[in-house]
Amino acid sequence: xxxxxxxRLAGVSRSTVSRVxxxxxxxxxxxxxxxxxxxxxxxxxxxxxxRVLAGKGTDTIGLFIFNVHDENNPGxxxxxxxxxxxVNAVVDRCNHNGYSVLIHTLYKEADCLRIPAAFSEKRMxxxxxxxxxxxEAIDQLIARADHPLAIVDYNPRAVSLSASPQARIITxxxxxxxxxxxxxxxxAGLGHCRIGFITGRLLTWSAERRLRGFKxxxxxxxxxxxxxxxxxxxxxxxxxxxxxxxxLVAGDLPTxxxxxxxxxxxxxxxxxRNAGLRVPEDISVIGYDDGLAAPLVRPALTTVRMPFLEMAxxxxxxxxxxxxxxxxxxxxxxxxxxxxxRESCAPPS
Amino acid sequence: xxxxxxxRLAGVSRSTVSRVxxxxxxxxxxxxxxxxxxxxxxxxxxxxxxRVLAGKGTDTIGLFIFNVHDENNPGxxxxxxxxxxxVNAVVDRCNHNGYSVLIHTLYKEADCLRIPAAFSEKRMxxxxxxxxxxxEAIDQLIARADHPLAIVDYNPRAVSLSASPQARIITxxxxxxxxxxxxxxxxAGLGHCRIGFITGRLLTWSAERRLRGFKxxxxxxxxxxxxxxxxxxxxxxxxxxxxxxxxLVAGDLPTxxxxxxxxxxxxxxxxxRNAGLRVPEDISVIGYDDGLAAPLVRPALTTVRMPFLEMAxxxxxxxxxxxxxxxxxxxxxxxxxxxxxRESCAPPS
DNA sequence: CTGAAAGCGCTTACAG
DNA sequence: CTGAAAGCGCTTACAG
Numbered sequence: 001x002x003x004x005x006x007x008r009l010a011g012v013s014r015s016t017v018s019r020v021x022x023x024x025x026x027x028x029x030x031x032x033x034x035x036x037x038x039x040x041x042x043x044x045x046x047x048x049x050x051r052v053l054a055g056k057g058t059d060t061i062g063l064f065i066f067n068v069h070d071e072n073n074p075g076x077x078x079x080x081x082x083x084x085x086x087v088n089a090v091v092d093r094c095n096h097n098g099y100s101v102l103i104h105t106l107y108k109e110a111d112c113l114r115i116p117a118a119f120s121e122k123r124m125x126x127x128x129x130x131x132x133x134x135x136e137a138i139d140q141l142i143a144r145a146d147h148p149l150a151i152v153d154y155n156p157r158a159v160s161l162s163a164s165p166q167a168r169i170i171t172x173x174x175x176x177x178x179x180x181x182x183x184x185x186x187x188a189g190l191g192h193c194r195i196g197f198i199t200g201r202l203l204t205w206s207a208e209r210r211l212r213g214f215k216x217x218x219x220x221x222x223x224x225x226x227x228x229x230x231x232x233x234x235x236x237x238x239x240x241x242x243x244x245x246x247x248l249v250a251g252d253l254p255t256x257x258x259x260x261x262x263x264x265x266x267x268x269x270x271x272x273r274n275a276g277l278r279v280p281e282d283i284s285v286i287g288y289d290d291g292l293a294a295p296l297v298r299p300a301l302t303t304v305r306m307p308f309l310e311m312a313x314x315x316x317x318x319x320x321x322x323x324x325x326x327x328x329x330x331x332x333x334x335x336x337x338x339x340x341x342r343e344s345c346a347p348p349s
Numbered sequence: 350x351x352x353x354x355x356x357r358l359a360g361v362s363r364s365t366v367s368r369v370x371x372x373x374x375x376x377x378x379x380x381x382x383x384x385x386x387x388x389x390x391x392x393x394x395x396x397x398x399x400r401v402l403a404g405k406g407t408d409t410i411g412l413f414i415f416n417v418h419d420e421n422n423p424g425x426x427x428x429x430x431x432x433x434x435x436v437n438a439v440v441d442r443c444n445h446n447g448y449s450v451l452i453h454t455l456y457k458e459a460d461c462l463r464i465p466a467a468f469s470e471k472r473m474x475x476x477x478x479x480x481x482x483x484x485e486a487i488d489q490l491i492a493r494a495d496h497p498l499a500i501v502d503y504n505p506r507a508v509s510l511s512a513s514p515q516a517r518i519i520t521x522x523x524x525x526x527x528x529x530x531x532x533x534x535x536x537a538g539l540g541h542c543r544i545g546f547i548t549g550r551l552l553t554w555s556a557e558r559r560l561r562g563f564k565x566x567x568x569x570x571x572x573x574x575x576x577x578x579x580x581x582x583x584x585x586x587x588x589x590x591x592x593x594x595x596x597l598v599a600g601d602l603p604t605x606x607x608x609x610x611x612x613x614x615x616x617x618x619x620x621x622r623n624a625g626l627r628v629p630e631d632i633s634v635i636g637y638d639d640g641l642a643a644p645l646v647r648p649a650l651t652t653v654r655m656p657f658l659e660m661a662x663x664x665x666x667x668x669x670x671x672x673x674x675x676x677x678x679x680x681x682x683x684x685x686x687x688x689x690x691r692e693s694c695a696p697p698s
Numbered sequence: 699c700t701g702a703a704a705g706c707g708c709t710t711a712c713a714g
Numbered sequence: 715c716t717g718a719a720a721g722c723g724c725t726t727a728c729a730g
Contacts, residue, residue, distance in 0.1 A: 002707055013717045018709055026715060045469035049407075050707035052398035053722045060451070067437065084433030088416065091454045100472065102409070103452045105440050120394035122723095123449065266645045273647075293642035296615045298622075351723055362701045367725055375699060399723035402706045471707095699730105706725085714716085 001044045010038045021046055052122065060100040061319060062124040063090055064115055066131035067105050083131065084292075089312030090128060097320050099125075112137035119147050126319050128152065133203040145169060148322035150315040155205045156332035163330055170318035170331040172311050176206050177213030179304040179337040183258045183286045184217040186302075186339055191347045192256040192284065196229030196247075198240060198268060200260035207235065210260045210288065229254040233264040240264040244271040255283060255348035262287035262294050262303055269297075269344065284345035299343035307335045350393045359387045370395055401471065409449040410668060411473040412439055413464055415480035416454050432480065433641075438661035439477060446669050448474075461486035468496050475668050477501065482552035494518060497671035499664040504554045505681035512679055519667035519680040521660050525555050526562030528653040528686040532607045532635045533566040535651075535688055540696045541605040541633065545578030545596075547589060547617060549609035556584065559609045559637065578603040582613040589613040593620040604632060604697035611636035611643050611652055618646075618693065633694035648692035656684045 003017045010017065012035060019027050020035040038044070052058050065083055087103070094101045102124055104114055112135065118124055126148035132138060134155070142149070142159055148168040151159065156171040163169055187195055197214045200207030218225045228250060231243035240259075247253065248271065259265035265287030269279050279285055279299060287294060287303035294301040314333050322329060352366045359366065361384060368376050369384040387393070401407050414432055436452070443450045451473055453463055461484065467473055475497035481487060483504070491498070491508055497517040500508065505520040512518055536544055546563045549556030567574045577599060580592035589608075596602065597620065608614035614636030618628050628634055628648060636643060636652035643650040663682050671678060 003709095004707080014708080015710080015717055016715090019716085022709080028715070031715080043469065045466060047402070047707050048470045048472050049398040049401035050722090051709075053396070053402055053724085054707080054709040055722065056709075058398075063452075065437075084436075087433075087436065087452075088414075088454060091452050095453065100451050100453075100467075102449055103412075103436075103440050104444065104449075105437060117394060118449075120392065121397045123397050270645065293645055296619065296642055297645055298647045352725095353723080363724080364701055364726080365699090368700085371725080377699070380699080396723050399706090400725075402708085403723080403725040404706065405725075701728105701730090703728090704726090706723105709722085710720090712717105712719090714718105 001042050003044075003046065006035065006038050006042070006044050009042075010035045057125045057323075058123065059098060060102050060124045061094050061316075062115070062118050062127040063087070063094075063101050063103045064127060064129045065103070065105050066129070066133055067107055086130060086308045086312050089309045090130075090316055093313055093316035097316065099320070109135045109137050112141065115141055116144075126150070126323050128315050128319060129154070130315075131204065133201065134158070134205070135203070142167070142169065148319055150319040150322075152311060152315050153204060153206045159332075160330055166328045168322040168325075168327070168329050170315070170322060170329075170333065172315045172318065172333050172335070173205065173209075174307055174311060174335045175337050176209035177216065179288065179339070180210050180213035180258065181217045182337075182339040183288075183304065184214065184221065184223075186341070187256045187258070187284060187286070187345065188221055188223070190256075190284070190345060192254075193223050194226070194229070194254040194256070194348070195223065196226070196231065196254035196257045198231045198233040198243070198257065198259040198264050200233060200235045200264075202234075204235075207260055214258065226252075226254070228252055229257075231257075233260060235261055235264065237263060237267045240267045241271060244268055248272075248275045253277075253283060256285070256345065257283060258286045258288075260288055262289040262291045262301060265301060265303065265344075266293065266297060269299075269301075280344050280346035281349060284348075286345060290340050294340075295342065302342045302344045303340055305338045305340050307337060310335050350391050352393075352395065355384065355387050355391070355393050358391075359384045406474045406672075407472060408447060409451050409473045410443050410665075411464070411467050411476040412436070412443075412450050412452045413476060413478045414452070414454050415478070415482055416456055435479060435657045435661050438658045439479075439665055442662055442665035446665065448669070458484045458486050461490065464490055465493075475499070475672050477664050477668060478503070479664075480553065482550065483507070483554070484552070491516070491518065497668055499668040499671075501660060501664050502553060502555045508681075509679055515677045517671040517674075517676070517678050519664070519671060519678075519682065521664045521667065521682050521684070522554065522558075523656055523660060523684045524686050525558035526565065528637065528688070529559050529562035529607065530566045531686075531688040532637075532653065533563065533570065533572075535690070536605045536607070536633065536635070536694065537570055537572070539605075539633070539694060541603075542572050543575070543578070543603040543605070543697070544572065545575070545580065545603035545606045547580045547582040547592070547606065547608040547613050549582060549584045549613075551583075553584075556609055563607065575601075575603070577601055578606075580606075582609060584610055584613065586612060586616045589616045590620060593617055597621075597624045602626075602632060605634070605694065606632060607635045607637075609637055611638040611640045611650060614650060614652065614693075615642065615646060618648075618650075629693050629695035630698060633697075635694060639689050643689075644691065651691045651693045652689055654687045654689050656686065659684050 007014045007017045128150045130152040145167040152172045233240040287301045290303045290305035356363045356366045477499045479501040494516040499519045501521045582589040636650045639652045639654035
């Protein structure tokens with residue numbers, strides 16, 4: 001079924017069919033109804049490629065997910081398990097706004113070239129990037145951006161500095177430093193002063209900010225940041241395990257540990273427990289994300305709640321707004337986080 | 350940049366550019382290289398819409414995810430948390446096969462119409478459905494299928510019976526009955542004979558087969574299936590909670606409980622524990638899925654491992670094969686599962 | 699081996 | 715308010 005047949009059956013021209021389909025105003029109700037009747041009866045839907053080629057937008061948004069392969073557990077590609085709900089929320093909001101979403105997974109820097117490629121091929125009108133790791137390809141993308149971009153978890157200043165003059169970009173972050181500050185405040189309030197930290201993937205803006213926030217906050221409270229309690233977790237279970245074991249072997253332990261995500265916190269708890277230590281009696285542990293498992297594990301995990309849905313919403317709405325307007329614009333939004341106190345922390349013994 | 354410019358710069362016709370781009374054989378190396386040089390220098394990529402309109406495939410696969418809204422926790426749309434890794438695997442495999450993927454989330458029966466709509470609009474060449482719930486719209490889709498379909502978790506017989514003669518469909522399932530049989534065998538081996546069961550969403554083929562498998566297996570062992578131990582969980586945390594509490598109030602408890610997914614098992618454990626019971630000492634619990642949380646909770650969850658990656662792989666490879674061939678075909682694949690014994694079961698006290 | 703031409707199914711000035 | 719015509723950027727017989 002094509003518009004020509006609809007036109008014939010309705011006794012009008014293809015132009016008119018097009019006007020009705022696109023809901024243009026200069027069509028009398030009678031004509032419109034005549035056409036719609038045929039459309040409904042035959043379930044006509046316009047060929048997307050033809051529309052796009054004729055000048056319409058693709059009405060599709062590209063979603064690019066940076067994924068971390070856990071070398072030790074190749075099956076477990078959702079290294080960033082928080083992507084699940086996030087992806088879902090993005091798809092949902094896009095669909096509600098009338099956009100389809102083309103989803104891609106990226107594993108290495110070279111994969112980033114698929115973003116400009118998808119624009120070149122005219123497969124999408126704009127793109128959302130999540131879990132972005134800083135690298136050359138992304139810098140180039142931002143520097144040459146000629147299509148709207150929503151970048152989740154990225155340094156807004158880096159964008160402002162390097163974006164092309166006609167760029168339309170929105171960065172979406174959450175209050176990573178405030179979240180970590182809440183953790184430190186809470187632990188300090190409990191009486192802890194020997195606080196360790198497990199870092200995330202530092203190429204990631206959130207991981208970097210959590211680390212920086214930790215150092216700044218500790219400094220603000222004149223608390224010593226002991227190098228032997230700074231563990232390199234890299235958002236990886238395996239790396240966290242190794243770092244934890246090394247610390248346990250060394251024998252000098254903090255009384256509390258803040259992990260840059262839930263997954264690493266869970267591994268930390270596990271390792272501690274296997275070493276015969278009790279959580280939270282012997283050592284307190286805080287996570288970050290408030291993922292699906294956090295309320296279910298025992299002790300239930302005290303953690304910082306990431307506003308995934310709100311971030312997804314901001315990214316989509318922001319992108320849709322950029323799509324609707326030709327004006328260059330660089331926006332940034334930072335959403336608040338909240339410490340969710342459960343059972344994994346206690347005063348130092 | 351369009352093919353005409355490439356042609357001009359390379360000193361050939363657009364036809365030749367097209368032949369090179371599409372890697373046709375009847376082009377001498379010299380001509381090919383001349384064209385490719387220009388293509389590389391200008392980073393030319395053909396406009397997808399134009400290619401499709403001119404008769405090429407869209408090279409995109411639609412991924413439709415049936416999602417269950419947890420009414421009680423609207424934020425938590427990934428009711429089926431196992432979709433995370435699954436989606437990732439599907440996207441990965443599609444990309445490796447040269448396909449883009451258009452992802453959609455479905456929440457209610459009416460949403461199913463988006464599948465034929467996406468075909469009508471010529472947005473995709475084939476579709477993968479996951480978490481499909483049986484309903485009228487899906488029946489229609491299968492009955493009229495004129496494009497390749499891969500349906501994960503669906504009754505293969507229902508497909509054979511109602512599919513149109515020219516249908517190209519593959520159904521992908523795992524051994525749900527065998528998985529449940531393993532659970533019952535294991536529990537019986539431990540000495541249990543008072544075994545309860547928490548059902549999933551019964552509109553789902555896997556949930557139905559798990560239930561049927563449970564009844565059959567219990568019968569095979571001459572074990573009584575007590576109605577008061579058959580809980581209606583519906584893959585929902587909230588419903589599971591309610592059902593568990595009702596059972597606890599009634600007071601007549603089984604010595605072991607098999608849940609149709611991990612999430613419900615975790616809620617069951619939680620509820621039991623809140624009622625002062627110990628798991629596994631007082632009551633054993635088995636899950637299904639072996640999701641991210643299973644090995645991390647305490648007691649670590651004994652559960653049936655779903656072969657997510659393999660299922661995603663089979664769905665994609667199966668669909669790609671159907672896409673490559675015009676022949677009608679109805680295939681079905683069933684992948685084996687495995688009981689992962691951890692800490693949540695013990696002999697009855 | 700290669701090019702000129704037709705055609706894919708729409709949209710959009712343009713003219714009336 | 716409506717239609718005829720041009721055009722979007724490719725691919726593909728067809729002819730040579």
